[in-house]
Each structure stands twice: as C-alpha cells, then as structure tokens.
Amino acid sequence: xxxxxxxxxxxxxxxxxxxxxxxxxxxxxxxxxxxxxxxxxxxxxxxxxxxxxxxxxxxxxxxxxxxxxxxxxxxxxxxxxxxxxxxxxxxxxxxxxxxxxxxxxxxxxxxxxxxxxxxxxxxxx
Numbered sequence: 003x004x005x006x007x008x009x010x011x012x013x014x015x016x017x018x019x020x021x022x023x024x025x026x027x028x029x030x031x032x033x034x035x036x037x038x039x040x041x042x043x044x045x046x047x048x049x050x051x052x053x054x055x056x057x058x059x060x061x062x063x064x065x066x067x068x069x070x071x072x073x074x075x076x077x078x079x080x081x082x083x084x085x086x087x088x089x090x091x092x093x094x095x096x097x098x099x100x101x102x103x104x105x106x107x108x109x110x111x112x113x114x115x116x117x118x119x120x121x122x123x124x125x126x127x
Contacts, residue, residue: 003027003116005096010121013086017125021081023096023118030077033115034101034108037070037081039092039123046111049094050081055104086125093120 009021023035037049050060050070058070069082079096097114101107108114 005118
C-alpha cells in the first residue's frame with residue numbers, strides 16, 4: 003500500500019493550495035481517508051476526514067477554509083485549502099483506514115491503517 007501526497011509548497015498568507023493524495027495497493031472505496039498535519043514542536047492534529055461514501059468532518063479551525071473531497075475512480079483524496087494563514091504551516095499527511103460502513107469517518111490517528119510520507123506546506127510572506 004502506498005499513499006503519496008503532493009501539492010504542497012510555499013504560499014503567501016491568504017493564498018490557496020490543493021493537496022492530493024494518491025492511493026495504490028488497496029481497495030480505495032473501502033477506506034475512509036484523513037488529512038492530518040504536524041507543525042514543528044507540535045503534535046499531529048486532525049485537519050479533515052472523509053468517509054468512503056463522502057461524509058466529511060473538519061476540525062473547527064479549518065471549517066469554511068478547507069474542503070476535503072475524494073475521487074474513488076482515481077483513488078485520490080484532495081484537500082483544498084483557501085485563505086491560508088501562517089499558522090497553517092506544517093507537514094500535511096494523508097491516511098487511510100478501512101471501514102465497513104460507507105458513512106463512517108475516522109477521527110483518531112490510531113484508527114488509520116496507512117499513512118503517507120507527508121508534504122510540506124509553508125505559509126509566509
């Protein structure tokens with residue numbers, strides 16, 4: 003199983019980025035997907051999650067600015083990030099966790115079976 007994130011980079015405050023996570027080696031439609039991030043010296047934190055059926059959940063500070071989506075035909079999950087702030091600077095990770103119910107999303111990091119290597123997002127002027 004591989005999860006490969008892409009789309010990170012340097013962006014000015016107020017800018018946008020779209021992260022992608024391409025999955026291989028698993029039955030993508032059976033997995034809930036999550037985006038987490040970790041800033042230097044801080045713990046990994048939840049950004050957004052999406053069930054296999056498309057139900058979503060966002061951490062409070064990301065609501066309205068971030069949008070998670072998935073394309074099961076392309077085995078890819080996306081994270082659209084708008085109105086970026088310096089405090090959004092972190093390494094962003096995607097994760098996959100198998101679920102039985104298509105409406106189930108996973109909130110705990112230890113619920114996930116697989117993790118990507120991460121992509122750096124830096125928000126700075």
